[in-house]
Amino acid sequence: MSVDENRFYDDCFIVRLEDASFFDLCGLLFSSKLGRRNFIDCPRQFSLGFARRLIIFFSVLVLKLILLMRVPLLLGKDAIEMFLNLLSLNGGLFGFPFKLMTGKLVWPDKSSAKFKSMLSFIESRVELDNNIKPGDSKYKASLCIMAAKSSYDQEARIKTVVIEHWKMKFLKFYEFWNDFENRASTQAFMMQDTHSNPNLIVVAFRGTEPFSPYDLRVNFDISWYELKGMEKGKTHSGFLKALGLQKNKGFPKDLHHPADRRQFAYYTLRRKLREVLQVNREARLILTGHSSGGALAILFASLLALHEEEWLLERLEAVYTFGQPRVGDSKFVEFMDKKLSKFDVKYYRYVYNNDIVARIPYDDSVFSYKHFGTCIFFNSRYKGKVLAEEPDKNFYPWVLTLPKMMDAVWEFIRGFILPFKHGPGYKETLLMKLTRIGGFALPGMANHMPPDYVNSTRLGTLPPDQLKRD
Numbered sequence: 001m002s003v004d005e006n007r008f009y010d011d012c013f014i015v016r017l018e019d020a021s022f023f024d025l026c027g028l029l030f031s032s033k034l035g036r037r038n039f040i041d042c043p044r045q046f047s048l049g050f051a052r053r054l055i056i057f058f059s060v061l062v063l064k065l066i067l068l069m070r071v072p073l074l075l076g077k078d079a080i081e082m083f084l085n086l087l088s089l090n091g092g093l094f095g096f097p098f099k100l101m102t103g104k105l106v107w108p109d110k111s112s113a114k115f116k117s118m119l120s121f122i123e124s125r126v127e128l129d130n131n132i133k134p135g136d137s138k139y140k141a142s143l144c145i146m147a148a149k150s151s152y153d154q155e156a157r158i159k160t161v162v163i164e165h166w167k168m169k170f171l172k173f174y175e176f177w178n179d180f181e182n183r184a185s186t187q188a189f190m191m192q193d194t195h196s197n198p199n200l201i202v203v204a205f206r207g208t209e210p211f212s213p214y215d216l217r218v219n220f221d222i223s224w225y226e227l228k229g230m231e232k233g234k235t236h237s238g239f240l241k242a243l244g245l246q247k248n249k250g251f252p253k254d255l256h257h258p259a260d261r262r263q264f265a266y267y268t269l270r271r272k273l274r275e276v277l278q279v280n281r282e283a284r285l286i287l288t289g290h291s292s293g294g295a296l297a298i299l300f301a302s303l304l305a306l307h308e309e310e311w312l313l314e315r316l317e318a319v320y321t322f323g324q325p326r327v328g329d330s331k332f333v334e335f336m337d338k339k340l341s342k343f344d345v346k347y348y349r350y351v352y353n354n355d356i357v358a359r360i361p362y363d364d365s366v367f368s369y370k371h372f373g374t375c376i377f378f379n380s381r382y383k384g385k386v387l388a389e390e391p392d393k394n395f396y397p398w399v400l401t402l403p404k405m406m407d408a409v410w411e412f413i414r415g416f417i418l419p420f421k422h423g424p425g426y427k428e429t430l431l432m433k434l435t436r437i438g439g440f441a442l443p444g445m446a447n448h449m450p451p452d453y454v455n456s457t458r459l460g461t462l463p464p465d466q467l468k469r470d
Contacts, residue, residue: 034048323352
């Protein structure tokens with residue numbers, strides 16, 4: 001990799017998928033000099049041991065497979081969502097045949113507020129918990145997970161939920177451009193909680209959608225950048241790209257809009273937040289997201305810190321994430337710890353039980369990724385602890401598999417108990433029950449779904465001395 005004094009990073013490790021042939025991949029296994037590989041951008045003298053090269057090999061192989069299956073995955077996702085909505089609008093499995101035979105079939109409209117995402121068929125609740133009021137210790141976390149899981153829907157449905165069900169102010173839904181994907185692949189929405197005093201401006205980032213090849217590519221990409229100004233901290237490149245990383249420019253402090261007026265997440269949201277908070281000077285800002293949406297939320301805060309956006313950081317009250325993957329290394333963590341402490345920004349990472357996504361990329365000698373912030377951990381009985389790090393921080397699938405499987409069986413049974421104990425609002429959907437069954441074989445995946453995070457913020461208990469977090 002040639003040295004360019006004008007580049008936006010101090011160092012990088014970038015896998016260029018389109019340039020990786022099968023023979024290039026095989027060569028990776030037999031040579032430790034990664035800088036000589038045609039499909040990897042890194043210092044020429046950069047070398048890794050066999051174990052790390054093997055991980056890179058399989059990562060690129062999976063990315064190639066996702067690329068190959070891109071069209072079937074997209075068609076499959078659309079077909080499943082359309083089928084689920086078709087059943088939902090026509091009386092379910094029992095009502096559908098009657099509607100079909102009588103010619104009264106209602107066809108789903110994707111632009112309608114009634115059209116649900118796949119995640120909304122897994123977690124169907126739209127109402128906030130009436131027992132949790134503004135000012136309660138659970139309120140902000142409970143509101144944030146509902147906003148985070150609602151972000152998976154399309155604009156009309158989100159708007160209806162915020163305005164009609166929550167009686168709050170819907171500000172804007174966005175689809176942001178990704179310069180590297182050459183498409184709009186990042187979604188977020190902004191709302192104003194008018195019940196809280198002071199008001200809360202909430203930005204919720206959409207996370208990984210099931211069967212989305214673009215989201216899966218981000219999750220399996222192991223590339224990173226050391227952005228200038230972040231004290232040599234390495235940051236996951238896929239999430240940076242999703243927030244608006246510019247080709248050849250990185251993240252300049254100010255971006256002059258191109259002629260096509262494409263919107264990039266970081267720059268557009270920063271500008272909109274300035275406008276909204278100028279009008280509502282007493283309001284406080286909260287960032288949130290589930291899964292990779294949580295990663296975008298904390299990285300958005302890191303970019304505000306990078307550009308020394310003190311006016312916004314002073315109004316940023318907290319970042320709430322749910323099942324969030326790691327986003328950077330120990331140097332990045334040091335940079336963020338100092339910035340969050342300076343501006344008194346709270347950062348709460350909610351982790352439910354064996355959620356596998358909250359434990360990747362691994363915190364080990366191979367990947368060197370680190371979590372930070374306050375970990376709010378809940379077990380399968382929704383008993384919580386405030387920790388520095390979640391238990392079993394790397395979730396190696398072959399370690400303690402039997403206890404994890406037993407937990408998965410209990411969670412399936414628990415799904416039938418909760419509605420009798422806490423009311424019909426805790427009845428799990430059929431799709432969530434099927435996901436629970438899948439968790440018998442792959443513990444940790446079902447735990448990543450929104451229902452357990454919604455339940456944790458509502459039913460979860462913490463030791464008395466840890467209850468007041470807001």
